[in-house]
Amino acid sequence: xxxxxxxxxxxxxxxxxxxxxxxxxxxxxxxxxxxxxxxxxxxxxxxxxxxxxxxxxxxxxxxxxxxxxxxxxxxxxxxxxxxxxxxxxxxxxxxxxxxxxxxxxxxxxxxxxxxxxxxxxxxxxxxxxxxxxxxxxxxxxxxxxxxxxxxxxxxxxxxxxxxxxxxxxxxxxxxxxxxxxxxxxxxxxxxx
Amino acid sequence: xxxxxxxxxxxxxxxxxxxxxxxxxxxxxxxxxxxxxxxxxxxxxxxxxxxxxxxxxxxxxxxxxxxxxxxxxxxxxxxxxxxxxxxxxxxxxxxxxxxxxxxxxxxxxxxxxxxxxxxxxxxxxxxxxxxxxxxxxxxxxxxxxxxxxxxxxxxxxxxxxxxxxxxxxxxxxxxxxxxxxxxxxxxxxxxxxxxxxxxxxxxxxxxxxxxxxxxxxxxxxxxxxxxxxxxxxxxxxxxxxxxxxxxxxxxxxxxxxxxxxxxxxxxxxxxxxxxxxxxxxxxxxxxxxxxxxxxxxxxxxxxxxxxxxxxxxxxxxxxxxxxxxxxxxxxxxxxxxxxxxxxxxxxxxxxxxxxxxxxxxxxxxxxxxxxxxxxxxxxxxxxxxxxxxxxxxxxxxxxxxxxxxxxxxxxxxxxxxxxxxxxxxxxxxxxxxxxxxxxxxxxxxxxxxxxxxxxxxxxxxxxxxxxxxxxxxxxxxxxxxxxxxxxxxxxxxxxxxxxxxxxxxxxxxxxxxxxxxxxxxxxxxxxxxxxxxxxxxxxxxxxxxxxxxxxxxxxxxxxxxxxxx
Numbered sequence: 001x002x003x004x005x006x007x008x009x010x011x012x013x014x015x016x017x018x019x020x021x022x023x024x025x026x027x028x029x030x031x032x033x034x035x036x037x038x039x040x041x042x043x044x045x046x047x048x049x050x051x052x053x054x055x056x057x058x059x060x061x062x063x064x065x066x067x068x069x070x071x072x073x074x075x076x077x078x079x080x081x082x083x084x085x086x087x088x089x090x091x092x093x094x095x096x097x098x099x100x101x102x103x104x105x106x107x108x109x110x111x112x113x114x115x116x117x118x119x120x121x122x123x124x125x126x127x128x129x130x131x132x133x134x135x136x137x138x139x140x141x142x143x144x145x146x147x148x149x150x151x152x153x154x155x156x157x158x159x160x161x162x163x164x165x166x167x168x169x170x171x172x173x174x175x176x177x178x179x180x181x182x183x184x185x186x187x188x189x190x191x192x
Numbered sequence: 193x194x195x196x197x198x199x200x201x202x203x204x205x206x207x208x209x210x211x212x213x214x215x216x217x218x219x220x221x222x223x224x225x226x227x228x229x230x231x232x233x234x235x236x237x238x239x240x241x242x243x244x245x246x247x248x249x250x251x252x253x254x255x256x257x258x259x260x261x262x263x264x265x266x267x268x269x270x271x272x273x274x275x276x277x278x279x280x281x282x283x284x285x286x287x288x289x290x291x292x293x294x295x296x297x298x299x300x301x302x303x304x305x306x307x308x309x310x311x312x313x314x315x316x317x318x319x320x321x322x323x324x325x326x327x328x329x330x331x332x333x334x335x336x337x338x339x340x341x342x343x344x345x346x347x348x349x350x351x352x353x354x355x356x357x358x359x360x361x362x363x364x365x366x367x368x369x370x371x372x373x374x375x376x377x378x379x380x381x382x383x384x385x386x387x388x389x390x391x392x393x394x395x396x397x398x399x400x401x402x403x404x405x406x407x408x409x410x411x412x413x414x415x416x417x418x419x420x421x422x423x424x425x426x427x428x429x430x431x432x433x434x435x436x437x438x439x440x441x442x443x444x445x446x447x448x449x450x451x452x453x454x455x456x457x458x459x460x461x462x463x464x465x466x467x468x469x470x471x472x473x474x475x476x477x478x479x480x481x482x483x484x485x486x487x488x489x490x491x492x493x494x495x496x497x498x499x500x501x502x503x504x505x506x507x508x509x510x511x512x513x514x515x516x517x518x519x520x521x522x523x524x525x526x527x528x529x530x531x532x533x534x535x536x537x538x539x540x541x542x543x544x545x546x547x548x549x550x551x552x553x554x555x556x557x558x559x560x561x562x563x564x565x566x567x568x569x570x571x572x573x574x575x576x577x578x579x580x581x582x583x584x585x586x587x588x589x590x591x592x593x594x595x596x597x598x599x600x601x602x603x604x605x606x607x608x609x610x611x612x613x614x615x616x617x618x619x620x621x622x623x624x625x626x627x628x629x630x631x632x633x634x635x636x637x638x639x640x641x642x643x644x645x646x647x648x649x650x651x652x653x654x655x656x657x658x659x660x661x662x663x664x665x666x667x668x669x670x671x672x673x674x675x676x677x678x679x680x681x682x683x684x685x686x687x688x689x690x691x692x693x694x695x696x697x698x699x700x701x702x703x704x705x706x707x708x709x710x711x712x713x714x715x716x717x718x719x720x721x722x723x724x725x726x727x728x729x730x731x732x733x734x735x736x737x738x739x740x741x742x743x744x745x746x747x748x749x750x751x752x753x754x755x756x757x
Contacts, residue, residue: 001321002321002324002376003376004324004373004374004376004377004378004379005373005379005381006372006374006379006380007373007374007375007376022673022675022676023640023641023676024672024673024674024675024676024677024678024679025672025675027579027675028675031576031579064581064675065665065668067580067581067583068581068582068583068664068665068668069583069663069665070583070584094579094580095580097580152324152378152379152381152382153324169620171618171638172617172618172619172620172623172638173617173618173619173620173626173628173634173635173638174620174634175619175621178628178629178632178633179619179621179626179628179633179635180619180621192335192336192337
């Protein structure tokens with residue numbers, strides 16, 4: 001099913017929150033989901049997998065932590081044992097901000113180059129690996145992709161969509177009479 | 193640290209502590225920078241043309257219509273589906289499932305096949321699925337007080353009762369206008385390269401403007417179908433007095449809290465406009481004349497402002513009295529002194545209510561199109577730029593920022609029930625945003641992050657027990673629960689009007705204050721709260737219709753003309 005990126009980001013944020021993450025972390029999951037989908041790299045399956053096994057080895061934890069701390073990657077940085085490694089990419093991109101450098105990133109079966117606004121995949125068969133993977137990151141000169149494809153929609157995988165909605169549903173309060181009366185317009189004549 | 197100090201020591205703008213209180217935000221008025229006015233100004237300056245491309249609606253009021261707005265580069269079409277809704281199904285609430293009319297703004301001109309595709313999905317609103325060609329999704333209900341009366345009067349060859357029209361002001365009320373990727377419509381990024389879509393809510397305003405045109409055509413069309421021999425059209429002057437109503441609920445309050453950078457940019461643009469006008473050393477005769485001519489018009493507009501809500505009635509009473517005081521003061525005011533507008537504002541801050549002060553601000557911007565209108569270009573925001581947390585910031589600095597921005601929240605005793613009496617949550621019932629009583633309902637587990645004051649106070653307590661020389665990054669490794677508020681706090685340090693200075697979960701909090709702040713930037717007027725969380729407004733009342741834009745446009749259309757009184 002075709003989703004707008006904003007709609008998909010919001011769904012993933014709610015799903016992450018529904019899975020037990022704090023709101024701030026859930027916001028980051030939404031941004032990561034949107035970031036990958038912008039390049040057509042995820043249809044919900046990577047996010048669902050990562051949400052289900054969220055812990056301190058997970059890219060959804062390590063990515064924001066690395067992004068907070070910042071690094072220049074002048075020398076190769078090794079990140080061992082990263083679960084859902086592909087989800088490091090949006091956080092690394094966020095970290096680059098307006099910096100005029102690119103990063104070369106690889107793990108077994110995957111090699112890619114990332115700048116603050118572009119992504120180029122050199123080897124992709126290991127991209128969707130759950131890991132744990134040993135990620136290597138090194139800065140290189142600014143890379144400019146030619147005809148970089150950007151997606152403005154995401155076709156969410158049907159099974160992933162069901163799971164995302166199940167998690168998201170946990171953020172919605174059950175409907176009760178009191179709740180219904182707390183909605184805007186409740187108890188008023190709105191047919192006039 | 194220097195940057196932070198600058199924000200709070202810069203006396204050029206009004207301080208955030210003054211401006212961003214809930215009570216002042218709940219007193220904002222439309223200005224030259226409001227989004228409806230920006231839209232119509234563009235239509236006129238770029239010479240947009242309009243076309244009713246399709247209109248097929250039967251005697252029961254069922255059918256479809258297409259209205260195209262043709263700009264220099266792009267064309268947008270309102271696709272409208274009219275419905276014959278049984279009265280018992282008519283509700284303005286989010287939980288409604290059918291409406292009198294449903295709409296989308298389509299990118300381009302839809303083919304017949306596209307109209308058929310849309311006919312299957314647009315009437316379902318959130319329950320349907322739309323494509324990227326659809327830029328907005330909206331619905332509206334008829335005003336029972338006015339609809340039948342107007343159809344019947346026109347069918348008989350009469351004009352509708354003027355007093356009744358003035359009392360209601362619209363034939364249909366929109367109950368939602370979704371854009372920016374909501375429910376699958378095109379994301380804002382898809383359109384942000386187009387000048388006409390770059391400003392905030394321009395797609396939504398275009399939708400509503402075309403809905404108004406459709407609704408007026410529809411009512412005249414139905415009158416004609418009912419009585420082809422006797423039916424007449426609305427008199428052009430009477431036609432203009434109809435706007436489009438809007439019922440707004442709690443969804444708008446979370447929007448204000450969830451888009452701090454955007455809200456900052458709206459308010460900053462208005463404050464910059466105000467600063468420019470305050471800095472005018474000598475007002476010209478023409479500028480003084482424009483201002484003075486507007487005063488009786490705004491007095492009339494306030495007289496026409498109807499509300500039965502006690503809070504709004506009190507505010508209206510104060511505003512009416514303020515305007516009498518203003519008129520008296522102006523009778524002896526010497527406009528030839530230096531910085532006359534600053535002097536007027538100084539007086540207003542001592543003498544007028546918040547409603548009156550904000551009304552005066554709206555008025556003094558009016559003579560200065562050249563100083564003000566260009567600022568409309570600064571009101572959008574690339575919100576992705578405020579997302580990254582600066583983990584290198586020391587805890588000492590974060591404490592300082594937190595004290596500066598959330599000082600008011602740090603003074604609150606959060607152990608008291610009244611201070612956190614409410615909780616914002618989303619109901620499973622059609623995902624309606626709601627505000628509940630935390631200590632009476634089982635809702636705390638579902639709380640949305642819409643209480644920055646309380647969250648900042650909680651973070652502050654943990655910051656105080658951390659090493660002041662350590663970094664935010666290391667603090668967040670220990671306290672991931674504060675990631676949300678750290679992000680807000682750092683952002684608010686760069687964008688002074690990003691954060692509301694008020695407790696959004698207090699027992700006495702009035703959500704309508706937040707709704708009004710946002711609606712004033714849309715350009716809405718005649719705010720009519722129906723409860724503390726439900727407000728009705730009128731949009732585009734007094735505005736020229738598309739066919740009048742090139743011949744009969746005046747930029748001050750929100751103010752009634754004296755000859756109309």
